[in-house]
Amino acid sequence: MSEDRKDDAADTRRAAELRGRLVDELVAAGHITSAEVETAFRTVPRHMFAPEASLEEAYAQDIVVVKRNEHGTPISTVSAPEIQAFMLEQAAIGSDMRVLEIGSGGFNAALISELVGPTGQVTTVDIDPDVTDRAARFLQAAGYSRVNVVLADAEAGVPEFAPYDRILVTVGAWDIPPAWREQLAPGGRIVVPLRIRGLTRSLALDRDGDHLVAQSAMICGFVKMQGDGAHHERLLLLRGEEIALRFDDGFPENPHLLDGVLRTERIEVWTGVTAGRGESFATLQLWLATTLAGFCLLAASGDEADGILVAPGNRWFNLAMVDGDSFAYLALRPVGPDGMSEFGVHAFGPHAKQIAETMADQIRTWDRDQRHGPGPQFAVWPIDTSDDLLNASPDGKPENVLITDKRHSRITISWPAAG
Structure with a gap:
């Protein structure tokens, strides 16, 4: 056996060891809670989507920076494993589903592909051709060539493969554009790191009539959205x-x-x-x-x-x-x-x-x-919704409500009454 083949075999064994250790840590910390997400993380070779990093760096509890702008600020990353894990848990992706990922990189799309199985469909979209070219290459090499890799501004979604049972946004969003709601299938869910007054929470949003209501919210941080959906502080x-x-x-x-x-x-x-x-x-x-x-x-x-x-x-x-x-x-x-x-x-x-x-x-x-209560309820409403409706409390009790107007929607953070 040649030295190169020996080295490759040693790297494969080392990668498997590090991957297993990482997943064990994610399970122990409660970031992974389902057998399906655990299996996906144990299956997909994360290091193949971060070749610029060492094996130890690829399987660390940290981001891997893929691209920086002219100021040195990261504009594309492989997200930290714990964030990817809890967002996938929020999404509750099942077999046969059609999933749109907004913000590409390859690794997360491969995880989603494992979750939807051979009869599901995964589409990943990014505005940066360097990112989509890279994602397509790595997905092909890792055995996930069935993933649709699309170069586009995700403000308009990807109507070609809609409707979607799940839309998973992996860049920091300031608003929820109408196309995302329109391309969401009945009973679908949007998982999005939404920025409100400078604070970002990953929200799992389900449709409730004419608006979206968060089923869970997790603190997180992401690189900011580019293109038409960008918003600058x-x-x-x-x-x-x-x-x-x-x-x-x-x-x-x-x-x-x-x-x-x-x-x-x-x-x-x-x-x-x-x-x-x-x-x-x-x-x-x-x-x-x-x-x-x-x-x-x-x-x-x-x-x-x-x-x-x-x-x-x-x-x-x-x-x-x-x-x-x-x-x-x-x-x-x-x-x-x-x-x-x-x-x-x-x-x-x-x-x-x-x-x-x-x-x-x-x-x-x-x-x-x-402090010891359930926390606030988040909701996303059409931009023309009246203040009276936004301030209404489902149980008739007074609440503290923050109303934040975006370009396409109105966001509410509603707190339960004291006690």
Whole structure:
């Protein structure tokens, strides 16, 4: 046997070993919960879709960057295995189904192909010819030549192979275009990482009359949609390019009011609300996005941010709000042993005290009324739906409802009544 063939055999054995270890980890962590998804992950050779990575990198719990733009920002990746796993679980793909994947790469389409079986149909679409060429080559080499690989802007879906029992979006979307709903078969489901006020959740959306209702929501992150579905955040620079506020929507009408705001005294308010090490507070993000006018995200880099935005030794988070000439953001400080920390608010500006108290009150309200509850309900409505219908509560009880208008649709985040 030649040395090359020996090396190939050793790599095949090593890949199988690493793949098995990865799947064991995904099952143990609860990212894979069904036998069907587990079998697909144990079957598809992930490394064949990431040849630029080592075997160890291909089977790590991380993304593999496929392509970057001129600024070095990733614009195409092989997603992290845990994200692919829980989105496939959200999709609940069965045999014989017709599935559209928006955002290609090859590996996820191969997994879907295993799930639908030989009598199902898989179509994967991407706007970038480099990505589709690569996906087609790798799918062919890995034995999944039946997958339809389409070069197109997915804003219009892929009508050629519609209708679809499942539409699985693997790029960050800001909106749900009409074509996706129109090409969804009766009883179908859209799984999409939807960005709302800068926060992204993977939603499993089922049709309910004239709108879509989420059956589950998972925190995630993806490269952003390109083409007609692209939506760009706006930045409000506070100090050069090192400290800025990011607005997905609702950019201030008079941003100049914050000129020089970082030269004012920083006000701190602590809430008495604590969290343990590793404890998730994803619903706090959504609660603040729902209840705070002027909600945005704080972005900071560089050494000059230290000591300005946070006191030495304190860690800060990027949830923020603006009110006229002042802004505030979420902070965290250690309190006692075992990694326990307390939520607080830092604020700058002439009305720093008031805005800090406003945010602190909502943190306490979340802790009292929503922290241990079921979380919010997401829904996607036609763009011409009236506010009265969007604010209606199914059980007649009052709710906190965030209504966000997109280009094609209106998104609601509805919270259950306290208690």
